[in-house]
Amino acid sequence: MSQQLTKKNEMDIPLRHKETKRQKTNLYFRKKIGWLFVIISIIAITIFNFYPMVQAFLLSFQSGMGGNLEYVGLANWKRLFGDPTFIAALTNTSIFLLIQVPLMIVLALFLSVLLNDPTLKFKSFFRIAIFLPCVTSLVAYSVIFKYLFGVDGLINQFLVKFGFATQAINFLADPFWAKVVIIVAITWRWTGYNMIFYLSALQNVDKSIYEAARIDGANAIQQFFQITVPMLKPIILFTSITSTIGTLQIFDEVVNITNGGPGNSTISISQYIYNLSFEYTPDFGYASTVSYVIVILVVILSIIQFRVAGERK
Amino acid sequence: MKTFNRAMTYTFLSIAAIVSIFPFLWMIVSVTNKSVDVTQGRLLPGTHLITNLKTLFETVEIVPALINSTIIAVISTFLTLLLASLAGYGFEMFRSKGKDIVFTILLLSMMIPFAAIMVPLYRMFGSVSDTLPLFGIDTLGAVILPTATTAFFIFFFRQNTKMFPKDLVEAGRIDGLSELGVFFRIYVPTMKTTYAAAAIITFMNSWNNYLWPLVILQSPEKRTIPLLISNLGSSYSPDYGVIMSAIVIATLPTALVFFLMQKHFVAGMMGSVKG
Structure with a gap:
């Protein structure tokens, strides 16, 4: 018009x-x-x-220390495949991505469906409480989580006191538990954020569709998968793309909770790029090669997500 | 069955709410406790609030950090709002094929991971350190500039401009206002809520930004709040009461904004998906 x-x-x-x-x-x-x-x-x-x-x-085709760079062709790209730290960073980032993003999206969807019930009491209390983690800065909440999960931290005191563990678990010094803590932390910070998107999308879904489904005998689970999920498809796509891009770049949490440790078991690609450029003897060329891996991943994953979700909006 | 489902719903939501709020409660309670009490898991308010705050302001450089963060956040917010709204208005009100193509290209920049461009940016600011001392490495200017224009907010303003009544623009032109006059005298005042929403999100992003300041700032007196907290958090003999005080002070501005302006807050977040 x-x-x-x-x-x-x-x-x-x-x-x-x-x-x-x-x-x-x-x-x-x-x-x-x-x-x-x-x-x-x-x-x-x-x-x-x-x-x-x-x-x-x-x-990404140059190498050298600091400002003295010269073209080395594809040497940096070859170096990637034999670089154990890079492989660790890529693996860790992929693990965070593959576990954390689906976990968070399912949790956020589930919470938003529960909260969308018009007869629910204390609705705004629940909504605000679950959204609250979003007001914290990434660094601040990371430091809090680091202390909560410390050997003598509150979580361990709780576990030992109530008999869930016989002795304190050194979460941050264990390769497996350190990853779990990172995943729990990111999920804590971002679930409410994604939930708000789903809640507002759910408000636009016509209630009569649910009524019709109920009359046809669909139970809550069928309603969820056959009405809610298809109706929210565009917003689920949007949040999974933003979360994927966000998690691929994860830096603040890893640096401030575990600093990549123990022994690179939580190091992320972004942290490795930072270390290559500013912590070790600077090798800007190789750092750029590693950074292009993130670029390629972002592009590929976005395309896949668009494909999986069907037609572009 | 129905009451059972009800009970499950409330149980689940309550657990989610407790998990979400608990770290906040712990943080606030810990501000009033001695470091020893915090490590022993004390969950009741203590009497050490004043002592902790005093130690914080006396031993930690929190005041300069607060000043730096405020300067950066205020200037970034102002620049982002000005440039993004000008561009969003321009792309929507003066539509042309050429501009639509450029707009799509600009949107692609949203996919660029910051980690991929921080090294070239660092070198870029390094190379202008001598000629443009205000924007060299270790300056607040260098922290602000790359964050001051983002395709996201251009998109945000463009989406919101779609709902702006075009008649008002015509009326302004007939009244003899210049194009910029129309923008500043008519568009800006009518779009107050859009500006408020964008301001909240930009301010928060800037206030909480960590990676870029970490890269570009070097001297301790230039530190921003996230850099300071990260530093305190990694110390070997942490004084928990004091660190918690710093974290609470850092979180206060964004928490206040959230509670006072919830509507704009959510509107800003959602801006990207409307329409």
């Missing part, structure tokens, strides 16, 4: 003011002024996003 309107205007104006040259320049000016509104952002995003992407690509 709006397109039709502007088209009509464009035709009207020159007809009406055919004579004056000044009006003509005015119209020309108005057509161009739109670019003035957007130009600063275009330049800024080009300088701070696209240009660095190109730079990183070029860097």
